[in-house]
Amino acid sequence: SAVISQKPSRDICQRGTSLTIQCQVDSQVTMMFWYRQQPGQSLTLIATANQGSEATYESGFVIDKFPISRPNLTFSTLTVSNMSPEDSSIYLCSVVLRTVQETQYFGPGTRLLVL
Amino acid sequence: DAKTTQPTSMDCAEGRAANLPCNHSTISGNEYVYWYRQIHSQGPQYIIHGLKNNETNEMASLIITEDRKSSTLILPHATLRDTAVYYCIVRVKFIGNEKLTFGTGTRLTIIP
Numbered sequence: 001s002a003v004i005s006q007k008p009s010r011d012i013c014q015r016g017t018s019l020t021i022q023c024q025v026d027s028q029v030t031m032m033f034w035y036r037q038q039p040g041q042s043l044t045l046i047a048t049a050n051q052g053s054e055a056t057y058e059s060g061f062v063i064d065k066f067p068i069s070r071p072n073l074t075f076s077t078l079t080v081s082n083m084s085p086e087d088s089s090i091y092l093c094s095v096v097l098r099t100v101q102e103t104q105y106f107g108p109g110t111r112l113l114v115l
Numbered sequence: 116d117a118k119t120t121q122p123t124s125m126d127c128a129e130g131r132a133a134n135l136p137c138n139h140s141t142i143s144g145n146e147y148v149y150w151y152r153q154i155h156s157q158g159p160q161y162i163i164h165g166l167k168n169n170e171t172n173e174m175a176s177l178i179i180t181e182d183r184k185s186s187t188l189i190l191p192h193a194t195l196r197d198t199a200v201y202y203c204i205v206r207v208k209f210i211g212n213e214k215l216t217f218g219t220g221t222r223l224t225i226i227p
Contacts, residue, residue: 004158033214037156042202042217042218042219042220043159043215043217044217045214045215045216048214090156092158092159094158094159094215102147102164102208103149103161103164104161104215105161106158106159106160106161107158108157108158109156109157109158111156
């Protein structure tokens with residue numbers, strides 16, 4: 001597998017502000033994804049982070065609310081914009097490694113609380 | 116991707132084998148069965164996957180029925196650290212289709 005790190009690990013934010021979450025991998029990856037897990041719920045895919053181009057968003061998620069960057073193969077950011085309490089969730093990045101292309105590996109997650 | 120059905124929760128005594136069932140009666144011939152687990156709000160951890168043959172690794176065994184409509188994840192000697200939510204996911208495996216659709220999973224509690 002690989003070491004996947006996320007920053008910050010947790011944060012408490014005020015409504016109306018924005019937070020950028022970073023995901024860094026120590027191996028070459030082919031694909032990176034961002035998921036959301038609301039309290040007591042399962043994981044929901046937000047988008048696929050595409051290197052050098054716009055992310056591909058799932059139904060119900062839009063770029064204005066969740067802008068994503070992926071400037072290189074091993075790094076991506078997810079911004080949660082204009083936050084409201086409903087955005088309180090765990091945000092997780094996941095990757096498919098170039099060497100193990102049949103399996104997706106997850107980062108530790110970023111726990112976000114919006115007041 | 117095919118839908119899966121799992122029990123909401125299960126208990127297992129520490130040291131015993133934990134057998135977690137999953138029904139995927141609409142699975143297609145080219146869909147794989149994947150298992151992940153999530154320990155108390157950590158990121159999901161990959162456990163094992165298979166197509167039609169039984170699979171075993173250092174974490175678990177995966178038994179897939181001959182008709183592929185159901186499978187069982189076996190943790191041979193459960194420990195307290197195995198308490199987690201276990202997700203069974205089926206998907207077509209090819210490059211460019213790595214999206215995972217998570218259901219509600221089975222909450223496994225290991226009893227001392």
